[in-house]
Amino acid sequence: MSADETRWLSENEQELWQIIREFLWQFPSAMDRQLTQDSNMQTGEYSVLAAISECPGTSYRPADIAEALRWDRSRLSHLLRRMEAKGLISRHSDENDRRGQQIQLTDLGWQTVREAAPSHVTFVREMLFDSLNEEEGKALRSALPKILDALGKYNAGATCKADASEMAASCPNS
Template sequence: MEDTRWLTDEEQQVWRRLVHLVTVLPAALDAQLQRDARLTHFEYLVLAILSETPGRSRRMTDLAGLVNGSQSRLSHLVGRLERRGLIHRERSTEDRRGSVAVLTEAGWAAVVAAAPGHVAHVRSLVFDQLTPEQVRRLGDTLAAMLDRIAPADSCPGPTNPC
């Protein structure tokens, strides 16, 4: 116990705020997307990643890594999105063993319809109360934390936004 580097009072306060944020933010994002687009945030994230990928398709294993979800969770989610006509699966042309999730035209339309409200909500929750300097510092802080926790190639998006 003597070697433990305990958090300072300030670090403890910041840590508790961060834990609270990562707890309440997903629920707030889910509530808006479910109300306005009948999508969960996880569903929206999958559709958005596919919409930004050339060919609007990704290997299921790659997609699971990008959304930080298990293969099983992603498979169930893609099944639900398939039943709604937003995604379809096909065999990989590379090895014929893997599956590829492909965004349908209806899926594209769903992302296009949901994006403006989602972006407005994200702006309202995260950015509107911050100055440009605070946004830059937050970006730098998150990048430093992600460098320690998640490799850069695990970040979603076509140009590695992490």
């Protein structure tokens, strides 16, 4: 796309983009600091513990955890190894698919997520929700799913372009 074809941001859009960009840089760093200081864990570890603790059964397949967190399986696999070494999770064979594994929280994993949750929820409440009035919260709740939908479509297209052999199976309208 040439510069002549580019749909440049208006002044208001540019200002909003700079605010969003600043949020994207600051919020994850602040959340990492909170989890490290209060619970001695990384955001990724907390995310996995929370995802497993919230699943309907007692264990979760790694692929389901990756999908729930929107992570690639390689990233998750490395983290699961470290978490298993710390005693936070255990792995066992999948009863339905002997080639696969199920991940479950150990007693230490349950204790860790239960102890971390109150301060983490307080952080999220204070940083996000307490700073918004009801109307702003509704606007954000309306806007973010639309943005996530656009990102999902973009990421699906990128996946299709990256692996043309799976294009027809994984990407609609191709």
